[in-house]
Amino acid sequence: MKTKWKKWTADYGLFFLAVICLISIWEWIVLAGAVPAFILPSPTAIWGSLVENRELLFGEHLPATLLEVLIGFGFSLAGGLLFGIGMHFSRSLEKILYPFLVISQTVPLIAISPIFILWFGYTIWSKVAVTFLIAFFPIVVSTYDGLKAGGNEYRELLRTMGANRWMIFKKIQVPMALPSILSGLKMAVVYSVTGATIGEWLGASEGLGYFSRRMSGNLQADSVFAAIFLLSLMGICLFLVISFIEKRLLKNVMRGR
């Protein structure tokens, strides 16, 4: 127990110390009246807004955004893996899809989002679409690159054993691609939160992005900050979930690397 605590402080101690210092300075600047509260609310004011709006934030807006993030990420995961694996198995598919993938990422998200609103209206699906567009790219690329990377000697060895392509895929290429795929997933899950928020900004009736936009219209900076704080916290938590899965899954794959 004691060693765990020691390791934790060694890993994160400095970071939390810096956070505490920063928040203290921030609080002090605002209290001293150097910046007006509607530009930069004090940390205690943000906390106050969080507590005051807790029913609205935690009961309505946070679940709404989380649902969009999870559905969008789920689609990205399924689509990304499917496209990545498909491109790995078929060179023609790769030649057709890869340019489209790159093009999909060069289209400005803000510009294309109104089209999604046009198509899907103010429903959850317009936000899911934005989330998908932003999050599936890192999954496709990391899956495809991961499956392609290395393992040539292993592949030859398995071929001499009489293994077919599916066996080589299952026994060699998937395990070797896992680190890359999981890196892609970590990026994608964080992007998903961004995607859902952007989707909500452009038109929604609930969600943390919608809430922060409405509050910024009312010049309630403390509430905007409270929503941002929750969004960031959501991103961190989702990232940690994937990191946890990664640690469990890669315990043996990462041996000898």
Place this chain on the structure above:
Amino acid sequence: MRGAIGLSDTLMLSIHDLTYAFQGNRPIFQKINLTVNPGEFVSVIGSSGSGKSTLFKLITGLLEPDQGKIGINGDFSGGRLGKVGYMPQKDLLLPWRPVLDNVLLPLEVRGKKGNLAEAREWLSRFGLSDYENAFPDELSGGMRQRAAFLRTMMTGKDLLLLDEPFGALDALTKRKMHSWLLGLWEDLQKTVLFITHDLEEAILLSDRIYLIGDGNVQEWKVNLPRPRNSEQIYQPAFIELRKELERLIHHEN
């Protein structure tokens, strides 16, 4: 020679007028012939770049010859993948699998259920019984090579191609591996084609040696009775054989 153990008289491996060139280069092999009898231990010696590993890739079926025929156990029909046991130069144990699972891999990829009891029996003969749940990065170099060798055995093929299996080991470990292999050889009931740089190793282990160089091969018989042990390298007869082989190599160059 070892017909008593039930291996047939058909040639285990016959290579007939084999020619092979990497694209746009001059041929690495020019019409070479090479045979291995059932139960024989045959070494292939040659300098780096003489094409030893390429020869193995041709035999396993990873590469196809430009001209000539390769037959495994009398079968010249092509499609050699999955017909011989191949042990590459690097051990290529899957780092995420414990030793037992690595050893069972050849059965697994062909969709067969491995016989655990048999695998464990072999693990103990290979001195690995205490390590069946260990991961490759926890093993010493010698143990890794033995595990890779056992994996090659578990393919169940009669002909095993071993590409410099002891090349990366230190002298002492190598010596131990020789004793171990010589002690086990009669029981294995396998046919081995073995690549090495090490003349001493080749003489000690082999029934015959093929010298590869300049696209040709030359055959040399090892007149050393079996069973052998690794102490024999100090005997005058052995040293005389070694001198003879070296003369042959210099003569060829």
